[in-house]
Amino acid sequence: MKQLDTELSKQFTLSDYVEQRPELAFVTVEKQQLVPLLTYLRDTKKYTHLVTLTAVDWLEVNQFQLTYLLHNYETHTDIGIRVKLDRDNPVMETIHHLWEQARVYQRELHEMFGIDFPGSPGVEEPMILEGWQGPPVMRRDFDTAKYSLETYDHRKRDTREPEIYMKEKLYPED
Amino acid sequence: MTDIDKIHDSLEAKPEPADTETNNNTEREWRKDEKTLTNSELSLEEQDWFCDARPQPVKPAWGPIEKFYNWARSHSLWILAFGTGCGAIELRPLVTARYDISRLGMQPRPTPRQASVFMIGGYVSIKTLKRIVRSYEQMQGPKFVVAVCSCAINGGMYWDSYNTIKRIDHYIPVDVYVTGCMPRPEAVIAGFTKLKELIMAGKAEGQNLYAEKFDWYKANQKQVIKDWNMPDYNW
Numbered sequence A: 001m002k003q004l005d006t007e008l009s010k011q012f013t014l015s016d017y018v019e020q021r022p023e024l025a026f027v028t029v030e031k032q033q034l035v036p037l038l039t040y041l042r043d044t045k046k047y048t049h050l051v052t053l054t055a056v057d058w059l060e061v062n063q064f065q066l067t068y069l070l071h072n073y074e075t076h077t078d079i080g081i082r083v084k085l086d087r088d089n090p091v092m093e094t095i096h097h098l099w100e101q102a103r104v105y106q107r108e109l110h111e112m113f114g115i116d117f118p119g120s121p122g123v124e125e126p127m128i129l130e131g132w133q134g135p136p137v138m139r140r141d142f143d144t145a146k147y148s149l150e151t152y153d154h155r156k157r158d159t160r161e162p163e164i165y166m167k168e169k170l171y172p173e174d
Numbered sequence B: 001m002t003d004i005d006k007i008h009d010s011l012e013a014k015p016e017p018a019d020t021e022t023n024n025n026t027e028r029e030w031r032k033d034e035k036t037l038t039n040s041e042l043s044l045e046e047q048d049w050f051c052d053a054r055p056q057p058v059k060p061a062w063g064p065i066e067k068f069y070n071w072a073r074s075h076s077l078w079i080l081a082f083g084t085g086c087g088a089i090e091l092r093p094l095v096t097a098r099y100d101i102s103r104l105g106m107q108p109r110p111t112p113r114q115a116s117v118f119m120i121g122g123y124v125s126i127k128t129l130k131r132i133v134r135s136y137e138q139m140q141g142p143k144f145v146v147a148v149c150s151c152a153i154n155g156g157m158y159w160d161s162y163n164t165i166k167r168i169d170h171y172i173p174v175d176v177y178v179t180g181c182m183p184r185p186e187a188v189i190a191g192f193t194k195l196k197e198l199i200m201a202g203k204a205e206g207q208n209l210y211a212e213k214f215d216w217y218k219a220n221q222k223q224v225i226k227d228w229n230m231p232d233y234n235w
Helices: A002-009 A031-043 A102-112 A144-151 A162-170 B003-013 B020-032 B063-074 B086-095 B126-138 B150-154 B185-200 B206-212 B214-224
Strands: A014-021 A024-029 A049-058 A063-072 A077-086 B078-080 B107-109 B117-121 B144-148 B176-178
Touching: A002 A014, A002 A024, A024 A031, A031 A063, A031 A077, A049 A102, B063 B185, B086 B107, B086 B117, B086 B185, B117 B126, B126 B214, B144 B150, B144 B185, B144 B206, B176 B185, B206 B214
Parallel strands: A024 A077, B078 B107, B078 B117, B117 B144, B144 B176
Antiparallel strands: A014 A024, A049 A063, A063 A077
16 A cells, blocks of 8 residues: 555655555545546546545544545555545535545535535435534534524433432431 | 426416415415414415315214224224334334234234324434324324334433434324333333223323314424425325
8 A cells, every 4th residue: 555655646745644454544635636636546546436435523623624435346455535624615526427426425515514515416405404404513513412402392301319319218217 | 308397487487467466465364264274384386285274173972982982993003104213123023923913903004094003213303203293194083192212202312412303292292101212012012001091091182182282283393394395284
């Protein structure tokens, strides 16, 4: 995998190479070079399978990190391509022309993280949250407990401290 | 472009008559009767497709006849096989050989029209609630609701979730609760036995409660279902 990284580094601006296992490595690439890199990996390096496309919310550094995981069926190796996005303006190029199924991931990321993929088919449609009007739910600054308490009717719960409750029950005279 | 698209385009291109506003208002006026529903979330065309009658409470029959009815009802409870939440997994062992609810006169039915018991099996997300309301209203009376699992009763482990409701009894009436996470099939059978006792005693009146407090239930449902795109009462 290190060999592939050095080979790719000649053409693309790569950084933060991490080899997790002999057959799995991650590498970070510039936002503009992502689509050329994915095209190169798919067409030349036989990384033909898009395993997943997912996002991580790095709230502290105000960034979203997208991870495109690719699989090679000949060498049985995986390579993960990471891209850092600005959290205030999360817009990324769509890759549904490379892998048609990517539009499902992109639709999900649009709904859950609010990351926009202009041109991806149906990206604006709700996937799971029908009629959702709140903020994107998987962002870390969205407080679900607070939202739940404000929005829904809660049944009152009786809670007891086990130690005190058992003391009262077993030794009522104390 | 297909023929249907052409028709749609021609409909859209057609200029609307100037007095549409007054027409709408007069059309609405006779609908503002207390006995009818407005279906106001639907478009004017769709409003005509759906019934606008409210559910009506059913009065019990003459004493002994009603007792006979209740006996018959309690001995042929048909369950709506609509798995809502993880508690639906308990329905499978219930109908198979070990617990075999056929001996209690119960069986799952594939459509709400044929069912009389709606088992809410666990957490209810907003998306599911929409289908639950629709299915419940489509069930023919007499109909009963059994809320299984703690999530349906007080939110359970989903108490802080952003997209699940915390108590089902604010949205549809519930006759019997079965607690547990998850309750064993024995507990579910105990719940159904309790439901039978209530029906025999004539106390399982969730359907009438829904008809009497219809506006309250409907307001609660519309408060959480933001994209309400169905008639006010589906049947």
